[in-house]
Amino acid sequence: MSPEWIGIIGIVALLLLFVLRVPVAVSLIMVGTVGLALIRGWDAALVQLGTTPFSTASSYSLSVIPLFILMGMFLSYSGFGRDLYTAVDAWIGHIKGGLAMTTIGTSAFFSAISGSVNATTATMARISLPEMKKYKYDDALSTSCVAAGGTLGILIPPSVILVLYGILTMEPIGKLLIAGLVPGILQMILFMLLIYIMVWRKPSLAPVTEKKPFAMKIKSLTFVWPFILLFALSIGGIYYGYFTPTEAGGVGAFGAFLLTIMARRLSFEHFKKSLSETTRLTAAIFFIIIGADIFSKFLALSTIPVKITQYVSGLALPAMAILGLILLVYLVLGLFLEGIAIFVLTLPVVYPLITMLGFDGVWFGVVMILVMNIGLLTPPMGLSIYIISSVAKEIPAQRIFKGVIPMLGMMVLCLILIVVFPGIVLFLPELMK
Amino acid sequence: GSGASSDSHAHELDFSHFFPPTHFMEEEIQSFAAELEEKTDGRIKITSYPGAALAAPDEHFDAAATGSVDFALSVHGYTPGEFPLTSVMELPFMAKTAMSGSENLWKLMNEFDEFDAEYAGTVPLWLYTTDPGQLFTVDKPVKRIEDLKGMKIRSPSPETSEWLEALGATPVSMPMNENFEALERGVVDGTIAPWEAVKTWGLDEVINYATVGNFYSTTMFVVMNEDVFNRLNQGDQDMLLELAGERMAKKTGEVFDQYGRDAVEQAKVKGVEIYELSSTELAEWNEFINPTIESWINQVEGKGLPGQAVYDRAVELSGQ
Amino acid sequence: MPKLLEKSESLVIKIVGIQGQIANGVLLFMMAIISFDVIGRNFFNHPLKGTYEMTELSSAMLVFLALAITHQRGNHITIDFLVERFSKKAQNLLLGVVEMVIALVVLLIAMHIFENGLRMMERNSATTDLGLPVYPFLFIIAFTLTTFMLLAFFKAIAYFRMAVIKG
Ligand code: NA
Ligand code: NA
Numbered sequence: 001m002s003p004e005w006i007g008i009i010g011i012v013a014l015l016l017l018f019v020l021r022v023p024v025a026v027s028l029i030m031v032g033t034v035g036l037a038l039i040r041g042w043d044a045a046l047v048q049l050g051t052t053p054f055s056t057a058s059s060y061s062l063s064v065i066p067l068f069i070l071m072g073m074f075l076s077y078s079g080f081g082r083d084l085y086t087a088v089d090a091w092i093g094h095i096k097g098g099l100a101m102t103t104i105g106t107s108a109f110f111s112a113i114s115g116s117v118n119a120t121t122a123t124m125a126r127i128s129l130p131e132m133k134k135y136k137y138d139d140a141l142s143t144s145c146v147a148a149g150g151t152l153g154i155l156i157p158p159s160v161i162l163v164l165y166g167i168l169t170m171e172p173i174g175k176l177l178i179a180g181l182v183p184g185i186l187q188m189i190l191f192m193l194l195i196y197i198m199v200w201r202k203p204s205l206a207p208v209t210e211k212k213p214f215a216m217k218i219k220s221l222t223f224v225w226p227f228i229l230l231f232a233l234s235i236g237g238i239y240y241g242y243f244t245p246t247e248a249g250g251v252g253a254f255g256a257f258l259l260t261i262m263a264r265r266l267s268f269e270h271f272k273k274s275l276s277e278t279t280r281l282t283a284a285i286f287f288i289i290i291g292a293d294i295f296s297k298f299l300a301l302s303t304i305p306v307k308i309t310q311y312v313s314g315l316a317l318p319a320m321a322i323l324g325l326i327l328l329v330y331l332v333l334g335l336f337l338e339g340i341a342i343f344v345l346t347l348p349v350v351y352p353l354i355t356m357l358g359f360d361g362v363w364f365g366v367v368m369i370l371v372m373n374i375g376l377l378t379p380p381m382g383l384s385i386y387i388i389s390s391v392a393k394e395i396p397a398q399r400i401f402k403g404v405i406p407m408l409g410m411m412v413l414c415l416i417l418i419v420v421f422p423g424i425v426l427f428l429p430e431l432m433k
Numbered sequence: 434g435s436g437a438s439s440d441s442h443a444h445e446l447d448f449s450h451f452f453p454p455t456h457f458m459e460e461e462i463q464s465f466a467a468e469l470e471e472k473t474d475g476r477i478k479i480t481s482y483p484g485a486a487l488a489a490p491d492e493h494f495d496a497a498a499t500g501s502v503d504f505a506l507s508v509h510g511y512t513p514g515e516f517p518l519t520s521v522m523e524l525p526f527m528a529k530t531a532m533s534g535s536e537n538l539w540k541l542m543n544e545f546d547e548f549d550a551e552y553a554g555t556v557p558l559w560l561y562t563t564d565p566g567q568l569f570t571v572d573k574p575v576k577r578i579e580d581l582k583g584m585k586i587r588s589p590s591p592e593t594s595e596w597l598e599a600l601g602a603t604p605v606s607m608p609m610n611e612n613f614e615a616l617e618r619g620v621v622d623g624t625i626a627p628w629e630a631v632k633t634w635g636l637d638e639v640i641n642y643a644t645v646g647n648f649y650s651t652t653m654f655v656v657m658n659e660d661v662f663n664r665l666n667q668g669d670q671d672m673l674l675e676l677a678g679e680r681m682a683k684k685t686g687e688v689f690d691q692y693g694r695d696a697v698e699q700a701k702v703k704g705v706e707i708y709e710l711s712s713t714e715l716a717e718w719n720e721f722i723n724p725t726i727e728s729w730i731n732q733v734e735g736k737g738l739p740g741q742a743v744y745d746r747a748v749e750l751s752g753q
Numbered sequence: 754m755p756k757l758l759e760k761s762e763s764l765v766i767k768i769v770g771i772q773g774q775i776a777n778g779v780l781l782f783m784m785a786i787i788s789f790d791v792i793g794r795n796f797f798n799h800p801l802k803g804t805y806e807m808t809e810l811s812s813a814m815l816v817f818l819a820l821a822i823t824h825q826r827g828n829h830i831t832i833d834f835l836v837e838r839f840s841k842k843a844q845n846l847l848l849g850v851v852e853m854v855i856a857l858v859v860l861l862i863a864m865h866i867f868e869n870g871l872r873m874m875e876r877n878s879a880t881t882d883l884g885l886p887v888y889p890f891l892f893i894i895a896f897t898l899t900t901f902m903l904l905a906f907f908k909a910i911a912y913f914r915m916a917v918i919k920g
Contacts, residue, residue, distance in 0.1 A: 019832060019834070019835040019836075020835070020836070020847065021831050021832065021835075021836045021848065021851055022831070022851050022854060022855070023829040023831050023851075024829075024831065024832070025829060025830070026829075026854065026855050026858050026859075029858055029862070030854070030858055033861075040447070040501070041500075043499075043500055043501075044499075044501040046861065046865055047495075047496070047499040047501040047869075048501055049861055049862045049865040049866075050864075050866050050867075050868055050869035051489075051496070051501075051869055052489075052492075053862060053866065053894075054813055054866060054869070054890075054891060054894060055489040055491065055492055057812060057813040057816040057817065058809040058810060058812055058813035059489075059809070059812070060608050060808060060812075061608070061610070062812065063808050063809060063811070063812035066780055066783070066812065067780075067783060067784060067787070070780060070784065158614055163610060163614065164610065166635055167453055167610070167634055167635065168453045168454070169455060170455065170633075170635070172635060172638055173635045173638060174617065174639070177614075237791075239618060240618070240619070241618040241619025241620045242620070242791060242795050243620060243791045243795075244607065244611055244615055244618075244620050245614065246611060247787050247791055249787070250783065250784050250786075250788055250791070250808075251787065251788055251791055254784050254785070254787075254788040257784070272777070275777035275780055276773060276774075276776075276777055276822075278777075278780060279773065279776040279777055279815055279819035279822075280822060280823045280826060282780075282815060282819065283817075283820045283822075283823040284823050284828050284829050284830060286816040287820060287829060288830060296486075297486065297487055297488075300482060300486040300487060301447075301482075301487070341486070343484075344453075344454060344483070344484030344485070345484075345486060347454060347455070348454035348459075348483070351455070386830045389830055390828060390830055393827075396833050396834070397831075397832055398832060398833070398834050495869075498872075499872075510881075513878075513879050513880065513881045513884070514876075514877045514878055514879030514884065514886075515876045515877060515878050517877075553876075583798055585794060590881070591881055591882050591884070594802075594882065603794060603798050603799070603800060604800075605794065606803075606804070606805040606806070606881065607805060608805075736877075
């Protein structure tokens, strides 16, 4: 059997295992291993089982995830998260979907600290989901806000993936990082707009609260300062060079810990809960990432990603049509593969073609991020959704996948806007000399 | 492999490395594969998997030794402790160019049988070094030792960290992919890296000064799984070793040097100021660096390996 | 026989719990070393040596120490919509089989990580800055996966029992 066919059968087998309730991580590991064995032999495949789990779990760029989650736990258990949403409610609780929009906005802020979608999503899920639940927001709406907001993590600088893109393509990294900012903000505004429209059409999704007196608004602010202080410290620390975005996780967790202790807001019971919930959540997320790594090695060896990309690149069509097809291929690959794997497997074919067709390389980097972010929210391999589902255990993954569809629509719209008006991406970097 | 020379059918083999698919090493591998395929009449067909798609950068040697890939290329320094003798080339002042460093490393490997244990389970095809590591800084040029005091410098190896500290700098360990942002924001004030990496990782966007002293060499290996090698027929084995070995060590070294020269030119265009340490200045630096070399020798001798002899021969080859 | 089974099950659950506690400690350790490193580097010209590699190792330890308790609490992600429609008995049978599959996969991983540990021991693989040997960490991971495997096995038995008793 050819590797391509083994790849296709592997994908079908993966879906089958998923619906038979084999844990997502175990399904990925099983199919990945058996697939590797069929292509390269059992010895080679089993060796992977002995190496990939450790090397993935000990990866420095991923090690930041538990620390960011811990920061979220401290903020949540100490009640600072609640205070933030109380304040937001006091000021804009009467506006349709106010808290949901706040979640998007906070994610955008948080993205200035975190360079990864995983960390942004996990932290924001922990802080915002319980609060939105308290205000009786619809599950599908609240989870899709967190999922959508989390994707801003790699658009708004810092961004690990845009740095990687720069290295792969030799596009200037400084320009790439700046280039993500405006699309990130545009994406944020589109998400907020969507929330407003959805709630306007169906008010029960997000119950409004009555307008609060001015004194109460002012009073609510007094409790928000720890949040603002922590953000200011983290963002300031990164931009003034005291620590890297990776280290910001450790510093942020430590800062949140000190704040909650000094404010006497963290009981020992909650402290212990913060720790054990963080480690369990981390284990669940990493188990899936380990599976995804093994599975993507299998897909790489199946040669499917390269073959499809090469096929599309070889078509004699107008530039725009080729671009459209390439983006379509990326959307399909995004169903099954993580962003970095897609980059590495396809960029050597796609990037030269794109620049040859006259598209801008920096612009295309941002376009790829947008497409990749869509993949994070689509089944079967939608890591963001799995992260949210492990925070909100009572909401099944398939519900979140369904709820996030309108947000996906906005992401596609943003993609189209950027393809039609490349200036959205390029005007900021062009201001740089 | 019992049937060493029995089969003559085609072998489809996988070559894994961590370099980005757009890096010049991918081209080198492709051209090596093409030559090999041609010279063996299509009996050995290599597919390259760049970008660490099949194994993490630090898993590569094991991947080849255990057969999870057929060929692997990676950096010795990613798995510290596993290549005690090879690491001699990581010491300061061992090579002025990648070409001479690569050639000398390959010679050392063939002269000392003790190297073999480091490559157990594989057939080393060629070893090479990058162009030597220099000191790159953002805000302040480093011309004298005093300039280095208190500067935070990203360090590629524990030996480098040791002498950086002796010189009064603060060594910082971090993965290469965080180096750009760390330099840009000032988390570190400088980095030790080859010119090749400056271009590959776009560091010339952020650094402004270079201090040239040949402080370090990154060494890399290309190895093949031993069983797979034994499965090739005798003629193909010979052809493979002939095409690889010293020839490829020198060729790869040359490419790194050329790319390094391009990187220097590009850096100059971007306004990077280059300062070359004179031999008298280097002698001063040496006082602080020598203890590191001694402790390297002691450490390797402590493992029952000929650290002193290998070091002496390496110095002799480098023509210092 | 059932008594022995029960006893070993409660032992495994105890170990799983202890591993979870250790994972929590590792998390705190990570937070502390990164913070001290950042403070030391910026204010005392003295970073904490080996922070980078200790962060990496801690991350791995944390994940594997917590993997079993995550499974015990049912926190690993699954897709449920199809199985929910089966009869109670069929569900229990299926879940029992799934647990057996998990046990098998985890056992395979444990075995090969142990083997990898032996290799690392032979090759003297060590960390960069502190020169810590890597193999003990791999052995610990293999151990944590073994308890995970046993846990899945006991879960399987429980599901099969339910399928038989409750019908
Ligand atoms: Na970001
Ligand atoms: Na997906």
